[in-house]
Amino acid sequence: GEDVEQSLFLSVREGDSSVINCTYTDSSSTYLYWYKQEPGAGLQLLTYIFSNMDMKQDQRLTVLLNKKDKHLSLRIADTQTGDSAIYFCAERGSNYQLIWGAGTKLIIKP
């Protein structure tokens, strides 16, 4: 079946790069998404990538896709305290739904 997996926590020092990883299972062409959730708030769409792409860059964010291993990563350059949040990976499912990972909590150390 379809499943999206992420590790639950990531701790990085302020100013370093953060790399949040995700694996998915759908072997067909699909869209993959990254969302950010700040404390007490809803989810905000950060970026998306289509499965025929290898990479997408948007300012401090870089998305890398390894189709062979079904592995998706989100790199945040120069991590700041404002990047503290839960990051969700999601995959386009059937019937207009998204299949969600459990979310990775990014903790920033001073």
Next chain:
Amino acid sequence: DVKVTQSSRYLVKRTGEKVFLECVQDMDHENMFWYRQDPGLGLRLIYFSYDVKMKEKGDIPEGYSVSREKKERFSLILESASTNQTSMYLCASSFGTPTTKRYEQYFGPGTRLTVT
């Protein structure tokens, strides 16, 4: 910008009360969704709707119902609130037609419901 609003940010209700959570989107999206979010359990889909007056059960529909009388509004109803329905409730909307390839969801700010 897509705007999804939810009727309350915080709500406290008593066990057995009927609770209405309302969600409104202003982007003419076909699809609307209700999720609950609990620590350690991620996002769980309660119900969704892909058209006015249409609804589909998600993964955890028990104890909930929904109503979609107008395209922009999707209501979640707790018929008789219980303490295990204390949670963060998130509404989302997306475009969705048979030719749509990409259907990213846009979320409201959430309603934190406490049932005592």
